[in-house]
Amino acid sequence: MVILRYIGSRLLFLVPQIVGIVLVGFILIKAVPGDPATLMLGPMASTDSIARLRTDLGLDQPLPVQFLIYLQKLAHGDFGTSWQTTQPVLSDLRTRFPATLELVTYGMLLALLIGIPLGVLSAVRKRGAIGKIGGMYGLVAGALPDFWLALVLVFVFYSELHWLASPIGRIDISVIPPDTITGFYTIDSLLTGNWDALGSSVQHLLLPVITLGLINAGPILKMTQSTMDRMLQADFSQYERLCGLPPQLIMRHAFRNALPSIITIVSVLYGFLIGGAVLVEIVFSWGGAGQYAVQGVLNSDFNPVLGFVIFSALFSLVVYFLVDLAYLAIDPRIRH
């Protein structure tokens, strides 16, 4: 029951981790210059009204007090309100976070589909054409900005070739989005049998997912290639070769040994993309969480930013936790 104890101890740490992250986010946000009261009331407002608004918002309290008040509200599920959208942050994030998650998840899946096979092939056929193509790909993907690729794809496939629908938002304006179950348009429309919505959302997902997939396949490919290569050069692979075991078996074993490193980079990328896909979100007017948070920072709208920090922190922690479980499953050395 070592595993249960391990899971238990990890879950126990979750709460202090979240509090710590929120604290750091809070301090950083408050450090950014900008007064929400001034921004909210506009340039014509009088100093009195600004002061009054600040008192209303609780901005004149000392920082630690503000933090504690925030934590208190958080414990009741109140993430505050965004003065830009005038909605509670929680409900804003309830639509926006799944939007980003859907985009990023499909993007990662595509990245894995491209990156891992190419990475494995590049390692196995190091000196051949594939090896060199793999190396090139990793280089190019690292150099290209994702938003630039997004714009290029839009230009080619929409403006010039007219193959795809207008790249605005997650779904065509004329189509009604499916009922919210998970927040993923694709899954929800599948579950509710809403074929129009399914078709439209898939079409709209195509370009941004391809963008994210192509770019992020780069680091995955490089990691897979270098780790596979290392495993193939390792003593145990050489030994299996000396035992006359077939090359496919040797490759399979080497891949298994390479998995921990690959999983690590996938999890890091995944967590990063929640916020890191913001530029692509902007190009496609996705209405995702990243955009939401950026607007919050630019306008000193604290609550959306903190809300986003909490959501993505939780998400990352869950991902890392699952990754650690995966390590346990793969590597018998860790179990001891």
Added chain:
Amino acid sequence: MKPVIEVENLVKHFPIAGSRAVVQAVNDVSFSIHRGETLSIVGESGSGKTTVGRCVLGLIKPTSGSIRFEGREMGHHWNVRSRSLRGKVQLVFQEPGESLDPLLPVWRSVEEPIQAMIHSRRERDKKVRRVIELVNLPSSILQQYPAELSAGQQQRVAIARAIITDPELLVLDEPTSALSPTARAEIIDLLIQIQRELSTAYLFISHDLSTVYHISHRIAIMYLGKIVEEGDSREVFRTPHHPYSVGLLSSVLLPSPNLRRETTFVLEGETPSPVNLPDCCPLVSRCPFRIDRCGQAFPAAEVVTSGHRVHCFRHAEVAATERATDTFELFQTIAEEILSVPAVSDN
């Protein structure tokens, strides 16, 4: 004459992270070494011999026990980094390639120990040249880098560096294990020669019984943190009294067929791990001579002859079942016979 170093009841336990178990590396070890004498500590992996060496050098703090240098207790305040003790105890490592800084030329490496002690550049230079000569290396080697040297030469440089401070005690931890047979023989010869000239005491830690035989005056055989037998090295090699010593000596393979030491028993199995050892004879799980008493307490030292002590209840029987043989001596004789062939004179 006071011994150069006296170790009494040395204990070192390493805690294992994340549990309450302890690695009992050294369990109550005592010995002393006099000027110009070589004591070899012999044992396999898990015996604790390397840990003993580290404790003597002050690199590791003992869990308990005392280490006295020329009668004075070494410890918290007075240790190898103290001014009066600096340079008196030196170390030669196993891997010559790794113990020398690859970015420093030879003369810099050799000079390092006296850099803080002697301020005159000329003095230091003189000393460096002297020790390089002592280790039979040409002075042209001073400008070279370790990578340009063979392993044997690197080890000589390491020895030169170790003796430049005129140490009273030299700790050598497997100094020849990484060398080829010819280099190994040369280094051992060199060490013997240096000891004769400088009267340095040696603590020689090794598992290679051939080299131990040639360089030691006395040996101590360690198993799982305890000394099981110690005494004059020739005598212990000829008539070991402890079952483990017998097992160890019978595993020596000399380059002569049919020169394996005949023994009437074998030590089966392997050394158990030094974690959570019971407080009795450590060999009890493998010993063909074991009796109930062996599992209850560690045998006290019994005297075989003056200076030869063994920790075994049945040591007399053990010695009686074995034929007294010094295989190394036998091999020496054989080798002499074979190799003293009158050779064609050289060109």
Added chain:
Amino acid sequence: MAMSSSATLVLETRDLTVSYRPYGLPPVQALRKVNVKIALGEILGLVGESGAGKTTLAKAIMGVIPQPGAVEFGQILFNGTDLVRQPEHKLNQLRGRAISIIVANPRGELNPLLSIGEQLTNLARFHLQASVRQARQLALDMLRAVKIPDPARRFRAYPHELSGGMAQRVVIAAGLICAPQLVISDDATSGLDVTVQVQILDLLKKLARERQTSMLYITRDAGVAANFCDRIAILYKGEIVEEAPTAAFFAGPAHPYSNLLLAAFSHHSALRKRWSREVEPLAKDEIGGSACLFADRCLLRQGRCFHEHPQLRELAPGRFVRCHFPVERPSS
């Protein structure tokens, strides 16, 4: 001598020459016209210092010489078939099955993610086309044969749970499970405790004798060769300089280098000084490209040694030496 016994030769290399050609650097000959013969059921010890080319020979026989090396010349005959000319897939069929290799550092060589039972059964299933049950039985039998205590439980153990000695026994089991005709041991016991080493060596010899398996025992330790091999060959700078039955060799080696080795092991400084000289820089015109490779260190060298590369010749039935002036001893 050659004709009748070549029919029972399991392994024979003929003038095997292996070179490494690193990019931009002069080529290095790792092995030079090496002739090695191993008969059925015979244990041959190959002794040499590090860098002499011992591992290169093992790799050449297994067909796994790393780039930028290659067999430049010569043959490796395994039961009459030249391995040098075989395609990779044919060699792969032989590896682990007809010729197997036992390596040093066993825990590094075993796959860390698979249990040892799984690794053994993989071999049986692939090479012998055994069913899962048959393979498991074979693996258990093998674990018992190498004296691993409690084999059924150890079957599920992972390499990192084993001690060095245990792991080495597993590697031996893997080397023997397909009943190969030739087992190569590449310095397999260095790094083990001496008491364990002797157990492993005794075990290997017993198993080899029982199954009439031939062995090529590569080692740096002449003591190991003396006590466990039928014949011994000395490798110096890529060349075989002496080959003889063990007893005859250790009663009186013929090559000056062999004598030097023996003297070094005896730690007899006077003897050692007798048989070696410091490497002196020799004048350019004294060294021909075809000098004996040991001439610069040799006590017995004469003018001929610098100009004529000695060939391997038979001094007595079964005794070969590569020297113009081999050591002669009054026969006893």
